[in-house]
Amino acid sequence: MLKLNKRDTLLFVIVTALVLLAPFILNPFPQGSSMAQMFNAGYPDLMQRFVIFGILVIGFNILFGLTGYLSFGHAAFLGIGSYAAVWMFKLLSMNIIPAIILSMIVAGIFSLLIGYVSLRRSGIYFSILTLAFAQMSYNLAYSVLGNPASNYNLTNGETGLQLALNDPRILDGAAAANGALPVTNLFGLAMRDSFDWNIGGWLFTFNAGYYVAGILMLLSFYISIRIFRSPFGMMLRAVKSNQQRMNYTGLNTKPYTLAAFVISGMYAGLAGGLLSSMDPLAGAERMHWTASGEIVIMAILGGVGTLIGPIVGAGFNEYFKNILSKINDGVLHQWLSFLPDGLENFIVGILHYFVGKGWHLTLGLLFMMVIVFLPGGLVEGGQKLAKLFKRKKADTPDSKNTPAE
């Protein structure tokens, strides 16, 4: 189906189902219950982040996973895409299509330039170069090109680039006469529009922005599968495996790596454009080196070089960030109230540093554990579990249908 082999088709169908059914899957607990407060994740903005960061990491994986070139500045393209989209909302139209297209084009041009220079080196020097470029972009956005007093205020510095009532918006005409800012939309369908479905005690929210981003993520995912299985994808893996042999086999590695760099830069641009499409506000912090680092972490968490890894990594990271930052001392006391008071206070005192504002610490520890015990990321963990499960099943003598493989 879709020119994919059987396994890839199955994978794609599963991911499609997960994306389409996410509002159900992510809201397993009835509305208002304490479990729901903590563990439900089916809110529009969070779901949007799942799929948008999914796109970002899928693209990053095409570069890092296939060629092994570790870009430590990918957030630059995310930020550039965000700014480009907001400009499109200001100048042309609140329709997200032109915004997203410009995001990808601008990010593509930047990644062509940055990639061309950075790819002159490999290994750690390549990473440092990309980091340097990203920090330069960050500083340009934060101060040089963001001075509200200058004529070249492209980014609006610290405040961030946002919509204003007097923006030209050439195509939209004289809308928003009521004095409210217009909203981003897809041919009239507002991104923030949601359809709430109350059933039993449950509440499921179907958000337009989420589904637009989700469908674009599925498209991105499909393209990445095709790239993985193409001769081009094989060449990229060959670059990672043995550049020397590439060169002595008559292959010019530079355009291959540059193409991968630009493709992954454009994925990041798309992600940035989508972030702005969901919330038309672009700030320089999106380009900060910590944001670049988070992309690397998500990719490694999920499983570098695997198809599904980036989605798993992005989802895992966003989900736990969300939960952990919601847990505060009050919640901890509530959970541990069955313990004697002294012990309860003691444990809460320790856990305090790992939750709420301290969520970085817990995610850091999780990341460390994954690197140490599952160098192949969570995907490897899943594979190991599946194997274990299969073996157990096969070992049971009276199991009726042992999987034949």
Added chain:
Amino acid sequence: MGILEVKNVGKRFGGLQALGDVNLSIAENSVHAIIGPNGAGKSTLLNCLVGKLIPDTGSVTFDGQSVLGRKPFEINQMGISRVFQTPEIFGDLSVLENMLIPCFAKRDGAFHLSAFKAMLDDKEIVERALHMLEEMNMVDKQDMHAAALSRGDKRRLEIGMCLSQEPRLLLLDEPTAGMARADTNNTIDLLKQISDERDITIAIIEHDMHVVFSLAQRITVLAQGTPLVEDTPDNIKGHPKVREAYLGETQTV
């Protein structure tokens, strides 16, 4: 005129004159061996032919065209393939993929952006790769990780990869170094078969005299960066200068 002409090539590494004044002509469709003691400059010479090193002086022409100043991939596309001392293959890829890559490189050139074509749908290329694996007796190993192959198989694969490009000149740097006797003999047979069946010129660097005398039609002896003699195997065997410089101490023929 040979297919490969090396004229007055010299190469210095700091204070060390690795190559003095090398003149060498390799005749088309011959097997030409280059021998010499350790540090004689054999690998340096080879590196000058494939673009890994640029000689300080002299010229290298392949089929009438200069190779100097060209990048390794360009020189390969001219028709020169190289087998390394330790097999250089794509260890993370499957054996079949290893063979597909040179086939693509041969047909599509140094860069070709086919990002949406399914690789295995390219019947022409897959057939070519499988055919080559068959010749190398490795079809049954096509799905293996190349890194998991035995050393002898890695060498076979690397030679097969080079051959699938149909090069006019095949360069081998100590292809049997570190191999067991059986693997060495297999490699000799393979190379013999290759040179008999194809229009191909082979230049081989080798320490193992058994390999050299089984294969070569001409032998150049290199010592301290300069060719000492060049002759047929029979004459080389008895040559006093050669025995003194090389064979006498290290090998018994």
